[in-house]
Amino acid sequence: MAAVRVEAMLAAAEEQEAEKRRSITVEKELELEYDLGNLLAVDRNPPPAAALRGAGPRREALLRALARDNTQLLVSRLWELPAERAGGAGGPLVAQLPEPTFRLPREKPAPKPRPPTRWEQFARLKGIRRKKKTSLVWDEQAKEWRRRWGYRRAGGDPSRAWLAEVPAGADPEEDQFARLRREKRERVARNELNRLRNLARAHRAGSAVPAAPLHPTGHQDRDELRRVARVARVSTASLGRFQPRLPKEPAEPPSRSGGKKRRFQPLLGNLAAERSRQLELLRDMGSKKPVLDITRAVNKQLRQEEAEAAAANKGKKQSKRGKRGRRQQRPGRSGKKSGARRQPQQQKPAGGGRRK
Amino acid sequence: LICCYRKPKTKRAKRFLEKREPKLNENTKNAMLIKGGNANLTVTEVLKDIYAVKKPFAVLYKRKNITRPFEDQTSLEFFSKKSDCSLFLFGSHNKKRPNNLIIGRMFDYHVLDMIELGVEKFVALKDIKNSKCPEGTKPMLIFAGDVFDVNEEYRRLKSLLIDFFRGPTVPNIRLAGLEYVLHFTAVDGKIYMRSYKVLLKKSGCKIPRIELEEMGPSLDLVMRRTHLASDDLYKLSLKQPKGLKPKKKKNISHDALGTTYGRIHMQKQDLSKLQTRKMKGLKKRPAEKSAQDDGATPKKSKSA
Numbered sequence: 001m002a003a004v005r006v007e008a009m010l011a012a013a014e015e016q017e018a019e020k021r022r023s024i025t026v027e028k029e030l031e032l033e034y035d036l037g038n039l040l041a042v043d044r045n046p047p048p049a050a051a052l053r054g055a056g057p058r059r060e061a062l063l064r065a066l067a068r069d070n071t072q073l074l075v076s077r078l079w080e081l082p083a084e085r086a087g088g089a090g091g092p093l094v095a096q097l098p099e100p101t102f103r104l105p106r107e108k109p110a111p112k113p114r115p116p117t118r119w120e121q122f123a124r125l126k127g128i129r130r131k132k133k134t135s136l137v138w139d140e141q142a143k144e145w146r147r148r149w150g151y152r153r154a155g156g157d158p159s160r161a162w163l164a165e166v167p168a169g170a171d172p173e174e175d176q177f178a179r180l181r182r183e184k185r186e187r188v189a190r191n192e193l194n195r196l197r198n199l200a201r202a203h204r205a206g207s208a209v210p211a212a213p214l215h216p217t218g219h220q221d222r223d224e225l226r227r228v229a230r231v232a233r234v235s236t237a238s239l240g241r242f243q244p245r246l247p248k249e250p251a252e253p254p255s256r257s258g259g260k261k262r263r264f265q266p267l268l269g270n271l272a273a274e275r276s277r278q279l280e281l282l283r284d285m286g287s288k289k290p291v292l293d294i295t296r297a298v299n300k301q302l303r304q305e306e307a308e309a310a311a312a313n314k315g316k317k318q319s320k321r322g323k324r325g326r327r328q329q330r331p332g333r334s335g336k337k338s339g340a341r342r343q344p345q346q347q348k349p350a351g352g353g354r355r356k
Numbered sequence: 357l358i359c360c361y362r363k364p365k366t367k368r369a370k371r372f373l374e375k376r377e378p379k380l381n382e383n384t385k386n387a388m389l390i391k392g393g394n395a396n397l398t399v400t401e402v403l404k405d406i407y408a409v410k411k412p413f414a415v416l417y418k419r420k421n422i423t424r425p426f427e428d429q430t431s432l433e434f435f436s437k438k439s440d441c442s443l444f445l446f447g448s449h450n451k452k453r454p455n456n457l458i459i460g461r462m463f464d465y466h467v468l469d470m471i472e473l474g475v476e477k478f479v480a481l482k483d484i485k486n487s488k489c490p491e492g493t494k495p496m497l498i499f500a501g502d503v504f505d506v507n508e509e510y511r512r513l514k515s516l517l518i519d520f521f522r523g524p525t526v527p528n529i530r531l532a533g534l535e536y537v538l539h540f541t542a543v544d545g546k547i548y549m550r551s552y553k554v555l556l557k558k559s560g561c562k563i564p565r566i567e568l569e570e571m572g573p574s575l576d577l578v579m580r581r582t583h584l585a586s587d588d589l590y591k592l593s594l595k596q597p598k599g600l601k602p603k604k605k606k607n608i609s610h611d612a613l614g615t616t617y618g619r620i621h622m623q624k625q626d627l628s629k630l631q632t633r634k635m636k637g638l639k640k641r642p643a644e645k646s647a648q649d650d651g652a653t654p655k656k657s658k659s660a
Contacts, residue, residue, distance in 0.1 A: 043500040067539040105593035107442040108378035
């Protein structure tokens with residue numbers, strides 16, 4: 001009898017164990033779709049519509065059972081993620097979530113890089129790069145390291161400067177302090193104006209302002225007015241050919257091509273010119289030595305150097321000499337030509353100039 | 357624009373503006389909960405409960421605002437700009453549309469999607485007497501029902517609800533802290549939203565058994581009007597900038613079973629100079645080597 005009771009107990013215990021193991025498995029027709037980064041699970045199985053129609057506690061119980069099954073599946077997935085104990089051995093178990101995969105719309109559009117300012121364009125053209133300045137400067141008078149500008153700067157407070165030398169060619173009666181103050185005000189004003197102009201240019205570039213209105217608005221700048229004046233001139237019956245010009249306005253040759261960039265010579269034109277052109281072309285092609293366009297070659301070389309230097313200096317600090325130093329030290333290239341980033345002069349005929 | 361030419365004068369103002377400007381990795385979306393001109397008790401309670409769920413990332417406006425979102429969206433856009441919220445929930449009540457909730461989101465401070473839902477039954481947080489989970493818990497979201505994939509409006513609603521209740525995106529999560537689950541079932545033209553507190557019970561193995569306890573607000577919703585964004589605007593809002601894509605490591609590939617493969621590119625090898633096993637017996641003696649160079653036949657010598 002005792003044996004029977006023990007057997008019954010063991011059987012009951014085993015059933016309990018099996019129950020526990022079964023308890024975390026859930027049967028579903030269609031697998032759920034998981035997005036663990038968002039702690040999201042989507043169940044595509046159609047819910048039992050008939051059962052859920054009747055209101056009351058039965059519906060709640062059904063919804064709860066459904067929720068329990070789905071949550072069990074989601075939690076099983078989450079517990080399968082790689083986990084570790086945060087903060088040592090006794091800390092809480094922390095799982096690493098993957099990136100969320102469900103695509104949700106952004107809050108704001110992606111930031112656009114702002115267009116370069118006038119100075120930045122010029123600097124890029126010339127190859128000027130920023131010199132990294134130290135934040136502290138040695139002040140000889142105070143014999144310590146002082147800020148470059150700001151509170152207690154090296155060189156003392158400029159507003160308390162008690163001496164202003166009259167420069168060599170200046171009027172002796174002029175008030176130097178007033179002149180310094182006025183020049184500072186002018187500099188600040190010019191700086192502010194340029195900053196606003198750069199902002200306006202960036203704003204206009206970003207928002208793609210439509211074609212300029214043909215009447216003056218008072219808010220247009222030089223380039224826009226020039227463009228508008230040209231449009232107004234050309235919109236006559238003879239396409240602006242007989243319009244009077246202002247005394248200093250340059251005469252613009254009429255672009256008969258109508259905006260086309262490439263123009264070809266007429267087929268039946270000057271036979272002698274065509275012959276000479278073809279012979280020159282053949283000569284250039286047949287010559288052993290390559291025809292060199294100095295300006296173009298120099299530009300190409302400079303650009304290559306710039307690219308190499310940028311790639312090399314990506315992680316490291318820039319060398320103090322910079323681009324200028326290296327350029328000046330190189331023999332054989334005159335200063336004029338190394339700065340030549342302008343359009344190549346028309347030295348060669350059309351055939352030779354087009355080749356690289 | 358004023359924001360462009362007027363620079364901030366203090367560091368605090370600068371930080372404030374930097375928080376609001378468009379970024380590569382965006383902030384968590386904030387929600388604004390607004391009452392309409394004729395909001396009744398039910399709708400107010402709903403707004404209060406949703407505010408409790410979304411606590412640090414929501415703003416609840418106390419006063420009533422007399423606007424109609426479906427007709428005029430400027431007021432909503434103004435609020436969104438002022439409080440930097442891109443999600444909103446607007447509650448109102450009238451005879452034609454009782455217990456009305458308009459849930460919506462913004463893109464670039466303009467309304468992207470708006471869906472009007474009617475609340476048919478509501479059980480508040482305070483009506484269910486049991487312990488609640490702490491404020492700011494990231495909820496688990498479960499959507500049940502094939503309607504959520506078939507119907508376009510339901511698909512947008514699903515996306516909206518995920519956006520609304522998602523919370524901040526975190527890289528790690530404490531497994532014992534998975535306490536809150538929001539379950540949405542779409543059946544018969546109705547959407548049942550239920551919130552449960554998750555109890556992790558011991559099971560035989562590592563993964564715990566889940567028991568649920570009804571906790572939070574439970575809503576029975578029915579879809580009314582919708583104002584969905586056009587396809588191209590929606591696509592534009594989904595566009596992610598290039599900087600977010602993870603950089604692909606070259607010459608590394610993974611197969612379906614989880615094995616990682618690497619590729620090594622070698623130069624062409626000179627097979628005559630290949631280092632193979634040394635067989636001492638076959639090694640050429642210096643005398644033989646010179647003899648071979650002269651052109652004589654090689655003699656094979658056996659090791660002593």
